[in-house]
Each structure stands twice: as C-alpha cells, then as structure tokens.
Amino acid sequence: xxxxxxxxxxxxxxxxxxxxxxxxxxxxxxxxxxxxxxxxxxxxxxxxxxxxxxxxxxxxxxxxxxxxxxxxxxxxxxxxxxxxxxxxxxxxxxxxxxxxxxxxxxxxxxxxxxxxxxxxxxxxxxxxxxxxxxxxxxxxxxxxxxxxxxxxxxxxxxxxxxxxxxxxxxxxxxxxxxxxxxxxxxxxxxxxxxxxxxxxxxxxxxxxxxxxxxxxxxxxxxxxxxxxxxxxxxxxxxxxxxxxxxxxxxxxxxxxxxxxxxxxxxxxxxxxxxxxxxxxxxxxxxxxxxxxxxxxxxxxxxxxxxxxxxxxxxxxxxxxxxxxxxxxxxxxxxxxxxxxxxxxxxxxxxxxxxxxxxxxxxxxxxxxxxxxxxxxxxxxxxxxxxxxxxxxxxxxxxxxxxxxxxxxxxxxxxxxxxxxxxxxxxxxxxxxxxxxxxxxxxxxxxxxxxxxxxxxxxxxxxxxxxxxxxxxxxxxxxxxxxxxxxxxxxxxxxxxxxxxxxxxxxxxxxxxxxxxxxxxxxxxxxxxxxxxxxxxxxxxxxxxxxxxxxxxxxxxxxxxxxxxxxxxxxxxxxxxxxxxxxxxxxxxxxxxxxxxxxxxxxxxxxxxxxxxxxxxxxxxxxxxxxxxxxxxxxxxxxxxxxxxxxxxxxxxxxxxxxxxxxxxxxxxxxxxxxxxxxxxxxxxxxxxxxxxxxxxxxxxxxxxxxxxxxxxxxxxxxxxxxxxxxxxxxxxxxxxxxxxxxxxxxxxxxxxxxxxxxxxxxxxxxxxxxxxxxxxxxxxxxxxxxxxxxxxxxxxxxxxxxxxxxxxxxxxxxxxxxxxxxxxxxxxxxxxxxxxxxxxxxxxxxxxxxxxxxxxxxxxxxxxxxxxxxxxx
Numbered sequence: 084x085x086x087x088x089x090x091x092x093x094x095x096x097x098x099x100x101x102x103x104x105x106x107x108x109x110x111x112x113x114x115x116x117x118x119x120x121x122x123x124x125x126x127x128x129x130x131x132x133x134x135x136x137x138x139x140x141x142x143x144x145x146x147x148x149x150x151x152x153x154x155x156x157x158x159x160x161x162x163x164x165x166x167x168x169x170x171x172x173x174x175x176x177x178x179x180x181x182x183x184x185x186x187x188x189x190x191x192x193x194x195x196x197x198x199x200x201x202x203x204x205x206x207x208x209x210x211x212x213x214x215x216x217x218x219x220x221x222x223x224x225x226x227x228x229x230x231x232x233x234x235x236x237x238x239x240x241x242x243x244x245x246x247x248x249x250x251x252x253x254x255x256x257x258x259x260x261x262x263x264x265x266x267x268x269x270x271x272x273x274x275x276x277x278x279x280x281x282x283x284x285x286x287x288x289x290x291x292x293x294x295x296x297x298x299x300x301x302x303x304x305x306x307x308x309x310x311x312x313x314x315x316x317x318x319x320x321x322x323x324x325x326x327x328x329x330x331x332x333x334x335x336x337x338x339x340x341x342x343x344x345x346x347x348x349x350x351x352x353x354x355x356x357x358x359x360x361x362x363x364x365x366x367x368x369x370x371x372x373x374x375x376x377x378x379x380x381x382x383x384x385x386x387x388x389x390x391x392x393x394x395x396x397x398x399x400x401x402x403x404x405x406x407x408x409x410x411x412x413x414x415x416x417x418x419x420x421x422x423x424x425x426x427x428x429x430x431x432x433x434x435x436x437x438x439x440x441x442x443x444x445x446x447x448x449x450x451x452x453x454x455x456x457x458x459x460x461x462x463x464x465x466x467x468x469x470x471x472x473x474x475x476x477x478x479x480x481x482x483x484x485x486x487x488x489x490x491x492x493x494x495x496x497x498x499x500x501x502x503x504x505x506x507x508x509x510x511x512x513x514x515x516x517x518x519x520x521x522x523x524x525x526x527x528x529x530x531x532x533x534x535x536x537x538x539x540x541x542x543x544x545x546x547x548x549x550x551x552x553x554x555x556x557x558x559x560x561x562x563x564x565x566x567x568x569x570x571x572x573x574x575x576x577x578x579x580x581x582x583x584x585x586x587x588x589x590x591x592x593x594x595x596x597x598x599x600x601x602x603x604x605x606x607x608x609x610x611x612x613x614x615x616x617x618x619x620x621x622x623x624x625x626x627x628x629x630x631x632x633x634x635x636x637x638x639x640x641x642x643x644x645x646x647x648x649x650x651x652x653x654x655x656x657x658x659x660x661x662x663x664x665x666x667x668x669x670x671x672x673x674x675x676x677x678x679x680x681x682x683x684x685x686x687x688x689x690x691x692x693x694x695x696x697x698x699x700x701x702x703x704x705x706x707x708x709x710x711x712x713x714x715x716x717x718x719x720x721x722x723x724x725x726x727x728x729x730x731x732x733x734x735x736x737x738x739x740x741x742x743x744x745x746x747x748x749x750x751x752x753x754x755x756x757x758x759x760x761x762x763x764x765x766x767x768x769x770x771x772x773x774x775x776x777x778x779x780x781x782x783x784x785x786x787x788x789x790x791x792x793x794x795x796x797x798x799x800x801x802x803x804x805x806x807x808x809x810x811x812x813x814x815x816x817x818x819x820x821x822x823x824x825x826x827x828x829x830x831x832x833x834x835x836x837x838x839x840x841x842x843x844x845x846x847x848x849x850x851x852x853x854x855x856x857x858x859x860x861x862x863x864x865x866x867x868x869x870x871x872x873x874x875x876x877x878x879x880x881x882x883x884x885x886x887x888x889x890x891x892x893x894x895x896x897x898x899x900x901x902x903x904x905x906x907x908x909x910x911x912x913x914x915x916x917x918x919x920x921x922x923x924x925x926x927x928x929x930x931x932x933x934x935x936x937x938x939x940x941x942x943x944x945x946x947x948x949x950x951x952x953x954x955x956x
Contacts, residue, residue, distance in 0.1 A: 089470060089471050101235060102143075103139070106138055106139075106245065107247070108244065110134055112285075113268065114133075129198040134195045134231060135192070136232040137190065138151065140190075142187065149181050150181055152235065158170040158194070159194040159195060161174065161192070161194075162191070164189055164190055197232070202886050203845075204222060204361075205227045206231050209359050211812055216316075218358060220355060223281045223282070224281045225413060235280070240280075252267060254289055258283075258370055259283055259368055260273035260275050260369065278368055278409075282366060291314060291319070296310055297352070318812070324378075331392045332352065332354070335430055336399070339399065342506075345510040347402060348402070348407055356374070356375040358847070360372065363394050364395075368406045389431070389437045392437055400427060401423045405419030408509060408518055409516075414467065416466070417466075421464060421487050421490055422487075425486075425487035439697075442695055442697065444488075444491075445659060446662040446698050447701055448488075452485035452488055453548055453637060455479050456480070457548065458928075463481075463543060464489060472920065492635055493538070493542075501527070502527070504530040505529070541578065545580075547576025549580055549637070551607065552639035555567075555626060562621055565613060571610070582607040582608075591654065595654055596654055597647070597654040597655040598655075601617060601620045625643075626640070630663070652685060653693075665698060668682060675942065678943050711899075716941070726754045727751065727755055730751035745777070765796065784808075788802065792821040792855075795825065806818040815848075816847055821855060823851070823852045823854075823855025823856045831865065831868070834853075839879060839895070859899060866897075872895055877919055879892065880892065888923070898930065898937070901937050901938065903938070906931065
C-alpha cells in the first residue's frame with residue numbers, strides 16, 4: 084500500500100520536526116467475540132475493533148506539514164487541535180496527513196476501525212479450536228503498532244503511553260503499565276515511561292494467569308518490588324511450569340541488578356506465552372510476549388529448557404538494551420539485538436543452572452551467523468537500513484548471532500569489567516533516549532582505554548567471516564619449530580581483522596582420551612601470525628585454532644589434525660572443544676571442502692558418544708541437511724539407509740528414559756525410509772511395539788506419524804484420528820502439516836492453492852502447510868511447482884503482508900529441484916525483475932546462494948565418490 088514502507092529519510096525529517104509528549108489509546112476489543120464467526124471476508128470486510136488515539140506533540144516550525152501513521156480499513160473521525168478534518172481527504176489507508184501545523188503544542192485525535200490480524204502482525208486474533216475461546220495479543224516490531232492505533236511509527240519519537248482497553252469482563256487484560264482501575268469491562272493502565280511505539284503491548288483473553296514477586300534491597304537501603312506475572316491459554320495451563328519461568332526470571336533480575344547498576348525501570352514484569360507467534364519473543368517493557376511453544380506439552384530435552392531460559396534472559400536484557408536506551412533508527416538495530424543475544428548467553432551461564440550455554444552459543448548461534456555472513460545479502464553489523472522492508476529482513480544472523488559473537492570477542496579484548504562499566508555509563512547517560520554507534524563506542528573507549536574506533540571499523544562496519552588455519556613445522560625431535568595462524572577472507576569481503584584467539588594443542592592420553600596439553604593466546608593480525616609461545620612444544624595430534632571460542636571465525640585444520648578428527652573425534656573429552664570441531668567440520672562441508680558423505684560418516688561414528696544434548700540435536704539437523712542438500716543424488720538412498728540404521732541402533736542402546744533416547748527417537752523418525760522403519764513407527768503408535776523407557780507422548784506421536792503420512796503409509800483418516808486424540812491448537816498445526824505432506828499430486832495442488840492463491844489461513848497454518856508441502860522424498864512430485872513459484876512470488880509479495888510474504892517466498896523456493904536448471908531459472912527471474920521490491924530480491928538472492936552452495940557441495944561429494952571408485956574403495 085502506498086506510504087506503508089516508511090523510509091529513513093522520512094523518519095529523519097519527522098524527528099527533526101516533532102517532539103511527542105504523550106499518547107492516550109482507547110481500544111474496544113469486545114468485537115473480538117461479538118458478531119459473526121470468522122475473521123471477515125472480501126465481501127464483508129475484515130473483523131474490526133474501535134481505536135481512539137489522542138497524541139499530544141510539539142511542532143518545531145510553524146506551517147510545517149507531516150503525517151501520522153495508521154494502517155486501518157476505515158477512519159471514523161480526525162481532529163487536529165479541536166478542528167475536524169475530513170477522513171476521506173487526510174487518510175489514504177496508511178497515513179493521516181497533517182498540514183499547516185502551528186508551532187508549539189498540538190493535539191491529534193484519530194477515531195479508527197482497525198482490523199484484527201491472522202498474520203501475527205498488529206492485533207492478532209486466535210480462536211482456540213479446543214474450546215472456542217478467543218485470545219488476542221499485539222506484535223509490532225518493526226512497525227505494526229500503526230495497525231492498532233494512530234501514531235508516529237519510528238523508534239526515536241518516544242513518549243509516555245496510557246492505554247484503556249474495553250474487553251469482556253471475564254478476560255485477563257495486560258499492557259505495559261499496571262492496571263490502575265477497572266469499571267466493568269473498561270480497564271485503565273498506568274502511564275508508561277517514555278518508550279517507542281513498537282514496544283507497546285496489549286494481551287487480552289481468558290488467559291491462565293499466575294503471579295509471583297521479586298524484591299531487591301540496594302546498598303542505600305531502598306527496596307525495589309517487581310510484581311511478576313506469567314500467562315498462557317487455558318488449554319495449556321496443565322503444562323505450564325510457571326515456577327521454572329519465575330526462577331529464571333528472578334535469577335536474571337539478580338544478575339542484571341548486580342552488574343548494570345540501574346534498577347529495572349518499568350514497574351511490573353509480565354510474561355505472556357501466546358499462540359501463532361511469528362517470533363521467539365518480544366521485549367515489550369512490563370509485558371513481554373513469547374511463542375507458546377516454549378510451554379512444553381510433552382517430554383523435551385534439557386536443550387529446550389536451556390533455549391527457553393536463554394530467550395527469557397535475552398528479552399530481559401532488552402529492558403536496558405533496547406527499551407531504556409533505544410536505537411535512533413533501524414541501522415543500529417544491533418545496539419539492542421546483538422547485546423541481548425550476548426547477554427542472554429552470558430547471564431544464563433553466570434546465573435542459572437545452564438552452565439554449558441557457551442557450548443550452545445558456539446555450536447548453534449554461531450552456525451546461524453556463519454551462514455548469514457556468507458550470503459550475498461551479508462552486511463556489516465551496523466547495517467544500512469533504507470526503509471521498513473529492509474528493517475524487517477535485518478532481524479537476521481548478522482544482527483543477532485554475529486553481533487553477539489563480536490561482543491564476546493570484545494569482552495576478551497577489553498576485559499569483562501571494562502565492558503560492564505561501559506554498559507553502566509551508557510544506561511545512565513542515555514536513559515529513555517535514542518543512540519547511535521558512536522554513543523556506545525565513546526563510553527567503551529572511556530572504560531577500556533582501547534581504540535574502539537579501529538575495532539569498530541574492523542568488526543562492526545565490514546562484512547564477512549575470516550578463516551583461520553594452523554600451519555606447523557617440526558624438528559627431528561618432533562617438537563614445534565614454528566606454529567603460525569593463516570588468516571584468509573573471501574574475495575567479496577577481503578577484510579582481515581584483529582582476532583584474540585587461543586590455540587590449543589591436543590594429543591591422546593594413555594587411556595585414549597584426546598586432551599589438551601598446551602594452550603596459548605595470541606592476537607592474530609594480518610595474513611600470518613606466529614604463535615611464539617608454542618615453539619618447542621611436542622608434536623600435537625590436533626591443533627585447534629580458536630580454542631575456547633574467543634573470536635568469530637571459521638576454523639580450519641591442517642591435514643594431520645583432520646586425520647585425527649576422522650579417527651578420534653569421539654575421544655575428545657572437552658565438550659566445548661568437541662563442539663568447536665563439529666562446527667568447523669560442518670563449515671567445511673558447507674564450503675565444499677569435506678564431502679557430505681564423510682560428514683555423515685563422522686556423525687554415524689561419533690554422535691552416539693556426544694554428551695551435550697544440544698550439540699547432538701544440532702548434529703542431527705546438520706546431517707539431514709547434508710543428506711538432502713549436499714550429498715550427490717545418487718548416494719542419497721544409500722546414505723539415508725545408513726542414517727536410519729544408525730539412528731535406530733543408537734535409539735536401542737540409549738539409556739532408557741533419557742533425553743538422548745528421545746533425541747534419537749525423533750531423529751530416527753525424521754530419516755525413516757523403509758518398510759521395516761515404518762512398521763516400527765506404526766507399532767510404537769498402536770502399542771504393538773515398544774522400546775524400553777520411551778514414553779510415546781502426544782508430541783512424539785505426531786513426530787512418528789509425520790513420516791508415515793509423507794511416505795503414504797498413513798492416510799487422511801489416520802491423520803484425522805490423531806487430531807481427534809489431540810484436538811488442540813498444536814494438534815491442528817500438526818494435522819495440517821501431515822495432510823499437506825501426503826505423496827499425492829492433488830494434495831500438493833490443494834496445499835499450494837491454500838498458501839499462494841488464498842489468504843484464509845493464519846500465519847501458523849501457512850507455515851504448517853509449507854512444511855508439509857516441501858518433502859525431500861517427493862522431488863519429482865514437486866517439480867511442476869518450480870515454474871509456478873517464479874510466476875507467483877511478485878504478486879504474493881504485493882498482495883500479502885510482509886510476514887506472510889517472507890514465509891511464502893522463503894518456504895516455497897524450489898530448493899529440492901537442486902539442478903543447474905533451477906539455478907538458471909532463478910537467475911532469469913532476478914534479471915527480468917531487477918526493479919522488484921529490494922526485500923523480495925534479497926530473499927530470492929539468498930535462496931539462490933543456498934542452491935548454488937548445495938550444487939558445489941554435491942560436486943565435492945561426487946568427486947569423493949569418483950576418487951573412491953578409482954581407488955577401488
């Protein structure tokens with residue numbers, strides 16, 4: 084819609100003109116349950132609610148013109164300084180024009196009919212299939228609060244907010260501020276501190292709500308009391324482990340108060356777990372929202388609890404980094420997301436039971452960063468964000484995981500206390516304000532005494548990831564004469580950076596364990612750096628650059644070290660070092676330096692000995708990718724059979740009832756491909772087969788049914804029968820996915836039409852349908868949709884919301900048609916559509932790069948097969 088994509092230049096002009104003094108927002112949400120069923124249609128229009136907003140603001144220049152933001156089906160009335168304006172004249176569907184403003188104080192009142200959402204953007208409305216109850220919540224970042232109330236939608240026009248919500252009397256209604264009064268259906272909430280529009284929030288519905296409290300007494304004798312709340316749908320209440328959520332919350336609040344020297348500034352602290360959520364969570368001050376999948380309906384591994392704890396602490400860090408101090412524009416999104424991502428892991432390791440959080444960070448989060456940093460869309464951590472569409476796509480592995488990795492390296496560079504003291508000064512100096520990169524660098528320069536400008540140029544203002552490779556020479560006594568670290572960069576991003584790294588030397592002990600016997604830290608700079616401290620050390624069997632994971636880089640191995648890993652990776656006793664080696668081997672596979680079949684063989688040989696459950700689950704995910712994308716097509720059947728047999732073998736020998744048994748059970752189901760596999764899964768479902776200690780709960784039942792559906796073993800009646808057992812919101816998503824996964828041309832046509840030709844499905848069901856549609860075992864069945872994809876995506880991008888557009892464009896790209904013809908078709912689309920929306924082109928370019936990478940990896944795998952055949956292996 085014209086005007087919906089706010090540009091940075093427009094925001095800058097408006098910020099120079101306006102100062103916002105406050106908002107009063109009145110929302111009448113009774114229409115969520117009143118009236119006809121459904122969400123409206125093309126004929127009747129969408130289901131709407133009344134939104135009345137009063138904005139008090141000051142204008143710096145007499146006679147100036149600007150606009151307020153509002154995306155709504157209709158506007159009932161607009162009043163500026165007591166003078167009625169004609170909505171038909173001043174409102175164009177996305178903006179309210181404000182002409183000839185007087186200098187000084189102004190008051191704008193907008194009375195609108197805003198639409199409930201099915202896409203997770205704005206005011207999302209969800210009807211629980213289990214009991215018919217209606218649940219509402221808001222989600223705005225980067226710019227969807229304008230779908231709920233009129234405002235100036237940019238992060239640097241902060242203001243206090245007062246919300247008034249009219250909703251059914253039996254509902255729980257929460258907002259950023261505490262409830263001040265209630266009169267029947269009307270709730271009034273306390274005024275907030277000055278915050279940005281995108282972090283305001285309303286959650287309303289018959290939510291199950293649990294309370295607790297946090298108390299903190301400071302050195303001056305004052306006490307801070309924070310009311311705590313946690314909420315979820317009634318249907319999930321029996322699974323809601325609020326005690327653990329509150330425990331992590333209190334441990335996080337203790338840590339941040341110990342280290343930030345700035346009391347939590349937003350009063351209460353509610354945490355709402357909501358349905359059909361697009362993100363992991365959102366840092367709305369006083370009213371944090373999370374995806375309800377963090378409430379576990381069945382048995383999960385400790386990695387799931389660790390992930391939830393990390394997200395809770397990530398969002399809590401935002402109360403300071405992002406909410407108290409906010410970036411001026413989305414260019415500096417990293418100022419909140421990189422810090423929150425780093426602080427989530429840092430706080431978790433320091434203050435909770437999850438002491439191995441840095442292993443997960445090295446193995447999982449950095450994997451996301453390495454992928455993003457090698458895409459054609461890679462960008463510096465401080466990005467160039469021209470508009471809101473750019474901003475939407477920059478919530479990526481660079482802004483989060485690379486930025487967090489760089490901060491971890493910064494802590495190693497300047498020291499922990501200098502880093503935390505810089506944060507303390509930053510909060511006090513810029514509280515309730517907006518900042519840019521230079522504001523942070525100035526305080527870190529003060530506290531560290533380091534040249535932060537030079538560090539920033541290398542790490543924050545350039546893109547790309549370096550590779551570090553050890554090169555060693557030895558004397559006749561098998562001692563190191565020289566050990567050097569070679570640094571390389573891609574041609575497209577040739578920056579060589581300063582790295583503070585540890586280099587570890589490993590060898591096998593008498594008992595066979597592969598252990599470190601020497602370590603040195605060194606500042607790597609330029610293409611070649613000598614590690615003088617390790618000269619004279621005995622010859623190692625393995626040299627690990629970036630031991631202890633101090634910097635952000637791709638680790639490479641010399642030939643001797645690689646041979647050691649092929650034979651003895653499972654003997655490595657240090658879990659972080661082992662995780663780093665796995666990550667390095669995976670990067671080599673992605674880069675076409677290790678054949679995919681070799682990576683699969685390493686997993687089959689050593690994954691069963693992996694003690695860290697998060698690493699094990701990551702290996703399972705990587706191995707599926709290696710098989711389906713990076714292995715040569717001719718080997719996939721053989722490799723798949725080996726994986727299924729290996730997974731079943733590990734499942735049977737895993738400790739009964741253990742989380743490792745659960746992880747292997749899920750992995751076995753995901754790679755099952757033979758009649759014997761399917762018989763076992765069917766038996767586990769109907770009770771005729773049993774594996775000691777394996778509790779086949781409802782979530783595991785769906786995991787077992789999924790491959791049966793995609794291979795045509797379970798039909799529609801079996802899937803519907805499972806839904807009858809689990810007639811819940813989660814069950815419905817599983818059912819939709821399983822139905823779309825069936826190997827039938829008619830099924831695929833129906834699924835395609837459901838997401839491409841119709842907007843009837845909610846965001847969660849669009850994702851479920853696409854997940855079912857794209858099955859690696861159905862490449863031939865999906866082949867006709869490659870051309871249809873390129874014919875449809877520009878229309879989908881134009882007609883659907885950004886969120887749904889992203890889901891469809893990413894999810895339906897014909898990656899399974901992994902041949903040069905698909906690559907050529909992608910290139911042709913990019914060439915013909917040079918003027919398509921930049922954000923759409925970025926998504927297609929990224930998918931193209933993934934496909935090209937897959938083809939290179941397949942070529943590497945094919946080369947290994949040819950070499951083995953020539954050698955008679």
